Amino acid sequence: xxxxxxxxxxxxAILGGLVLSALIVMVCLSVLGRGGNTFANWDAxxxxxxxxxxxxxxxGIGPVPGDxxxxxxxxxxxxxxxxxxxxxxxxxxxxxxxxSLMPKSFNTFLKAFWEILLTLAILLITxxxxxxxxxxxxxxxxxxxLGFPKWWGYAASFVAALVASFVALYxxxxxxxxxxxxxxxxxDADEAR
Amino acid sequence: xxxxxxxxxxxxxxLLLIFLRAPIGLAMFGMGAAGIWLALGSPxxxxxxxxxxxxxxxxxxxxxxxPMFLLMGQFATLxxxxxxxxxxxxxxxxxxxxxxxxxxxxxxxxxxxxCGSSLATAATMSKVALPEMKRYxxxxxxxxxxxxxxxTLGILIPPSVILVIYAILTEQNIAKLFLAAFIxxxxxxxxxxLTIAIYVRLYPDAAGTRxxxxxxxxxxxxxxxxxxxxxxxxxxxxxxxxxxTPTEGAAVGAFGxxxxxxxxxxxTWALFKDAxxxxxxxTGMIFFIILGAALYNSFLALTQVxxxxxxYVLGLGLTPWLVLVMILVFYLIFGCVMDSLSMILLTIPIxxxxxxxxxxxxVDLAALQAGLANEVLAAGVPDGMGQEMLESIKAAIASGAxxxxxxxxxxxxxxxxxxxxxxxAEYLAIWFGILVLIVVEVGLITPPVGMNLFIINTMxxxxxxxxxxxxxxxxxxxxxxxxxxxxxxxxxTLFVLTL
Numbered sequence: 001x002x003x004x005x006x007x008x009x010x011x012x013a014i015l016g017g018l019v020l021s022a023l024i025v026m027v028c029l030s031v032l033g034r035g036g037n038t039f040a041n042w043d044a045x046x047x048x049x050x051x052x053x054x055x056x057x058x059x060g061i062g063p064v065p066g067d068x069x070x071x072x073x074x075x076x077x078x079x080x081x082x083x084x085x086x087x088x089x090x091x092x093x094x095x096x097x098x099x100s101l102m103p104k105s106f107n108t109f110l111k112a113f114w115e116i117l118l119t120l121a122i123l124l125i126t127x128x129x130x131x132x133x134x135x136x137x138x139x140x141x142x143x144x145x146l147g148f149p150k151w152w153g154y155a156a157s158f159v160a161a162l163v164a165s166f167v168a169l170y171x172x173x174x175x176x177x178x179x180x181x182x183x184x185x186x187x188d189a190d191e192a193r
Numbered sequence: 194x195x196x197x198x199x200x201x202x203x204x205x206x207x208l209l210l211i212f213l214r215a216p217i218g219l220a221m222f223g224m225g226a227a228g229i230w231l232a233l234g235s236p237x238x239x240x241x242x243x244x245x246x247x248x249x250x251x252x253x254x255x256x257x258x259x260p261m262f263l264l265m266g267q268f269a270t271l272x273x274x275x276x277x278x279x280x281x282x283x284x285x286x287x288x289x290x291x292x293x294x295x296x297x298x299x300x301x302x303x304x305x306x307x308c309g310s311s312l313a314t315a316a317t318m319s320k321v322a323l324p325e326m327k328r329y330x331x332x333x334x335x336x337x338x339x340x341x342x343x344x345t346l347g348i349l350i351p352p353s354v355i356l357v358i359y360a361i362l363t364e365q366n367i368a369k370l371f372l373a374a375f376i377x378x379x380x381x382x383x384x385x386x387l388t389i390a391i392y393v394r395l396y397p398d399a400a401g402t403r404x405x406x407x408x409x410x411x412x413x414x415x416x417x418x419x420x421x422x423x424x425x426x427x428x429x430x431x432x433x434x435x436x437x438t439p440t441e442g443a444a445v446g447a448f449g450x451x452x453x454x455x456x457x458x459x460x461t462w463a464l465f466k467d468a469x470x471x472x473x474x475x476t477g478m479i480f481f482i483i484l485g486a487a488l489y490n491s492f493l494a495l496t497q498v499x500x501x502x503x504x505y506v507l508g509l510g511l512t513p514w515l516v517l518v519m520i521l522v523f524y525l526i527f528g529c530v531m532d533s534l535s536m537i538l539l540t541i542p543i544x545x546x547x548x549x550x551x552x553x554x555x556v557d558l559a560a561l562q563a564g565l566a567n568e569v570l571a572a573g574v575p576d577g578m579g580q581e582m583l584e585s586i587k588a589a590i591a592s593g594a595x596x597x598x599x600x601x602x603x604x605x606x607x608x609x610x611x612x613x614x615x616x617x618a619e620y621l622a623i624w625f626g627i628l629v630l631i632v633v634e635v636g637l638i639t640p641p642v643g644m645n646l647f648i649i650n651t652m653x654x655x656x657x658x659x660x661x662x663x664x665x666x667x668x669x670x671x672x673x674x675x676x677x678x679x680x681x682x683x684x685x686t687l688f689v690l691t692l
Contacts, residue, residue: 010470013469013470013473013474014466014469014470014473016469016473017264017466017468017469017470017472017473018469020260020261020264020469020472021264021451021469023257023444024261024264024444024447024448024451025448027440027441027444027445028444028445028448030441031436031437031441031444031445035436068254068440071254071257071440072252072253072254072257073252075251075252075256075257075260076248076251076252078260078476079251079260079476079477079480080251081473082260082472082473082474082476082477082480083477083481085470085473085474085477086473086474086476086477086478086481087477089474091474091475091477091478092216092217092218092219092478092481093216093217093218093478093482093532093534093535094211094214094215094216094217095211095212095214095217095530095531096214097530097642098212098213098214098530099212099213099214107214110213110214111214114214114215114216114219117215117219117223118216118219121219121222121223124226124243125243125247125484128240128243128244128246128247129243129244129247129248131244132243132244132245132248135244153248153252154248157247157248157251157252161247
């Protein structure tokens with residue numbers, strides 16, 4: 001089970017990372033295209049080399065239309081896809097100066113407690129995102145320039161959020177079991193490695 | 194309980210939860226949701242808000258900069274540029290007293306120009322610089338302290354993830370903040386080098402020596418760092434000159450750094466995966482806090498605590514400088530226990546309205562008008578301006594008086610009190626942002642819990658933590674001195690904006 005969850009979280013993160021990389025490449029192409037378009041329309045170039053200017057323009061060089069709409073939908077998915085790994089590696093920012101002064105067993109208990117609340121929060125977020133998704137399907141809202149349905153972005157994010165919920169439930173179970181047994185959990189053994 | 198009381202008490206409760214090890218994002222998320230529920234007496238608004246809140250926060254175009262800069266930092270660590278930078282700095286400085294340490298600081302500054310994170314800078318540069326410092330007989334504590342301090346340059350020198358967050362929270366121009374951070378960042382590097390020079394005079398045994406390197410080698414080493422300069426120049430320059438938006442700049446930077454890493458042959462599929470995984474867990478962590486902060490801040494805005502607090506502080510009649518110093522001291526203390534990003538997200542919505550209500554006199558209307566008037570007059574006296582008018586304008590400029598409406602009309606310039614106030618507000622936001630950025634970074638190297646100290650200590654198991662603590666205090670001192678300097682002379686930070 002632990003191997004499965006581990007692989008799942010890593011695969012989601014890598015998928016998110018590939019989407020992020022693709023967005024980076026697309027934005028760079030858009031910047032290049034816009035630069036090329038400005039260059040082709042440059043008065044000095046049109047005067048000196050009208051042939052080159054026209055040839056460039058005829059290729060349809062220009063920014064990627066509606067690139068930011070793709071960025072917005074894509075990055076939301078990427079970040080939701082990063083959450084399972086963040087959960088599994090317990091990468092959430094905490095202040096542990098004060099609790100480090102308290103006994104280990106207390107900390108094990110505290111970790112389990114927060115993990116359960118965190119899981120509830122992620123379940124809440126996923127549930128409401130799902131309701132939001134239904135809203136977007138019902139009202140048929142589309143993006144301004146490319147005109148693709150807004151629910152596509154929500155749907156992709158919702159799938160990633162479901163994985164995050166699953167991983168969160170798993171982590172909460174493991175930590176609660178460990179706290180009840182009074183032992184550090186296997187998740188912490190992972191961290192130390 | 195009134196809404197205002199509810200909002201006010203939420204803050205200490207939130208801090209208590211955080212000190213009890215609650216994940217910071219979760220604590221803010223929970224307080225925000227519970228607070229709105231209690232304030233409005235029903236969970237409906239929270240539930241309705243959450244239908245879109247998470248998606249719209251995560252899909253924010255301007256926040257896309259953060260994962261892009263983080264990935265850029267990961268690529269930077271793979272690019273081999275850390276050792277090229279160190280070799281270049283070391284060949285120029287290494288033969289001086291404490292020179293290898295100074296070179297480490299210089300290389301950290303260079304690395305900070307392509308990496309927006311302190312921990313990554315400290316960790317990456319330590320791999321290269323620690324063994325070299327050991328080899329030339331530098332003491333363990335001095336070496337680790339130098340790198341811990343040098344690491345903070347990663348975030349002081351743009352691009353900087355924290356400045357991006359600050360810019361978004363306070364609705365400021367990211368390009369201007371980056372530009373304003375540049376001089377204080379360089380001052381930090383110089384300050385650290387000066388600290389090293391003083392340290393090796395006090396403790397001559399802490400540093401070894403080595404013979405100078407021939408100039409031909411130095412220049413050859415320097416030429417190898419051109420990709421860093423190119424990426425930094427294109428990203429920061431391009432954003433500032435308006436070639437592209439900050440998000441596009443981050444994408445160009447990430448792509449460029451990725452390309453350098455690929456060409457250096459270090460970017461294998463396995464390492465690319467590691468880079469993604471590291472970016473993923475940090476991004477997930479940051480965005481979960483941003484989501485929590487968004488919810489908590491809408492609760493605070495609902496209770497109107499930030500405005501009321503600003504009015505209250507204004508009503509106390511304290512001098513603005515005292516308020517500023519109190520806030521900075523608060524950050525210094527909290528920075529010792531909390532990570533900088535969480536602290537910014539937690540406190541800027543509360544402190545920024547307070548500071549914005551203060552008048553620091555950063556901008557003088559008469560001086561702005563005189564500047565514009567001198568520009569016009571330098572190009573020649575405008576047609577149709579009478580001798581009498583010219584004399585009166587010159588007299589006003591000389592005496593530092595504000596120009597009258599007729600005088601401005603004759604010069605064809607416009608600079609009203611309202612315009613000066615807007616400039617003042619912007620300058621204040623930028624200046625305060627840079628100061629906060631520096632003081633929260635000091636927390637990274639303050640014993641006993643500075644994060645940079647821990648990172649470096651795990652990389653050098655031979656040096657006892659206490660040795661690092663002793664030496665790092667010198668660098669903390671240099672930081673505090675710099676903060677005092679920047680507080681007393683706002684123009685050090687702001688003059689680049691007037692160019």
